[in-house]
Amino acid sequence: MSQTKEPRRILRQKKDHLPHDIVLNILANLPVKSVLRFRCVSKTWDFSITTPNFISTHLNLNLNNNNNNNLAYLINNSTPFNSNIPIFIDGYDHKFNRISEYPIPFAFLLSNAHSVSSCNGLVCLTELRKTSTHIYLWNPSIRKLKRLPDFSPTKRDWLSTGFAYQSNTNDYKVVMISHMPAPEPNHHWVELGADVYTFSSNSWRRVGMSLTHIFMVSPFNNWNTTFVSGALHWLGDVCKAAPFRMILSFDVNNDKFKEMALPDVQQLLPQGLMADPNSLLVFKGKLAFITLGYLRFNHVNEDEYNDFMRSHTPHSCFIWVMGEYGVHESWSKLFFVRFENVVSVRFFGCTSRGELLVIKKVYPVTNGGQKRYVVVSLDLETLHEKDLGFQKVPDIATTFVESLVLLDEATELSG
Numbered sequence: 001m002s003q004t005k006e007p008r009r010i011l012r013q014k015k016d017h018l019p020h021d022i023v024l025n026i027l028a029n030l031p032v033k034s035v036l037r038f039r040c041v042s043k044t045w046d047f048s049i050t051t052p053n054f055i056s057t058h059l060n061l062n063l064n065n066n067n068n069n070n071l072a073y074l075i076n077n078s079t080p081f082n083s084n085i086p087i088f089i090d091g092y093d094h095k096f097n098r099i100s101e102y103p104i105p106f107a108f109l110l111s112n113a114h115s116v117s118s119c120n121g122l123v124c125l126t127e128l129r130k131t132s133t134h135i136y137l138w139n140p141s142i143r144k145l146k147r148l149p150d151f152s153p154t155k156r157d158w159l160s161t162g163f164a165y166q167s168n169t170n171d172y173k174v175v176m177i178s179h180m181p182a183p184e185p186n187h188h189w190v191e192l193g194a195d196v197y198t199f200s201s202n203s204w205r206r207v208g209m210s211l212t213h214i215f216m217v218s219p220f221n222n223w224n225t226t227f228v229s230g231a232l233h234w235l236g237d238v239c240k241a242a243p244f245r246m247i248l249s250f251d252v253n254n255d256k257f258k259e260m261a262l263p264d265v266q267q268l269l270p271q272g273l274m275a276d277p278n279s280l281l282v283f284k285g286k287l288a289f290i291t292l293g294y295l296r297f298n299h300v301n302e303d304e305y306n307d308f309m310r311s312h313t314p315h316s317c318f319i320w321v322m323g324e325y326g327v328h329e330s331w332s333k334l335f336f337v338r339f340e341n342v343v344s345v346r347f348f349g350c351t352s353r354g355e356l357l358v359i360k361k362v363y364p365v366t367n368g369g370q371k372r373y374v375v376v377s378l379d380l381e382t383l384h385e386k387d388l389g390f391q392k393v394p395d396i397a398t399t400f401v402e403s404l405v406l407l408d409e410a411t412e413l414s415g
Helices: 002-016 020-028 032-038 043-049 052-064 302-309
Strands: 070-075 087-092 098-104 113-119 122-128 133-139 144-147 157-166 171-179 192-198 203-207 215-217 226-228 231-238 244-251 256-260 273-283 286-296 317-322 331-337 342-350 355-362 372-379 385-387 396-400
Touching (some): 020 052, 113 157, 113 396, 122 157, 133 171, 157 231, 226 273, 231 273, 273 317, 273 342, 286 342
Parallel strands (some): 342 396
Antiparallel strands (some): 087 098, 113 122, 122 133, 157 171, 192 203, 215 231, 231 244, 244 256, 286 317, 342 355, 355 372, 372 385
């Protein structure tokens, strides 16, 4: 009798069994932590979850889910990097509620580390040493780290690093901007060059720059590396007798550099006064440019200057947005912000909702008190400020989405 029941039970199990493609569809909609747990179910599930196709499908579903597209700001611990105290990346939702903290284990030497940016759940880290520069791609969600191969040993001075996603080929690129050491001690302007790493080939190659002007990109200002509209952007100085600033862009689809002119900010200012170019950022998916403060020249008209400064402060800023990418005429001044009662101001990012992230050094509340830093989000349309209550001053902010990228390779971290 028991023998007749056993085949029925087996048939019932097969009838209730879900097809593998439906199982994968369910898994692709789960959070990263849940997906990782299901790798232990069977070898088939583990194999399917670690395929490039599943990793890409899971990422695309996560990117389309706005609730998962959280703001992440990257901070470097104030303790020296060569101590045993880790650096953290903290994750916040759109209301700036802290939802995650990812410590970076010291599986490698962070003697002088700089966080560059985040893309599709990957964080790009630059480690500077006396004789070399190492680049890492780190996925904090799955605790995987990939050290990129060392590039050309030719002696060059590193200036800046950019990290980008090439959507056409589902690939990632890292761009290292550098220049050769100056031939003479007093010679400051040297032609730039670039090394480009491609994730799919796991290799570097030297890329030339056919530019009209000679650029100088400020070292270590990684917050000035902006990725938007399929291109990386740097704010640089043009080397002339009277230097001025332009945008240096790198198209990740064709590996071409080009120059882009900044908007004509002088039309808003009295003669003899110049707005000080500050930084580039992404505002609601478009390239934006910020000026902060003013540079005064000797030939300024005193009456015009005094009249202008009655409605402006030394820390006022103009925010321009390029409406149609690549079209210079589409630059528009959308916002003007006056920062009052501050010692200094620094911008370190912009949320996907268009809130500007600002670090303000403010005067002490009482006489004799110390100046302190306040980190705020600023709604540019209402000018409403929100104190984010950060205890440490962040380096940069970037949208961050958990992903499985690097799951099929790289080194798993411990500690």
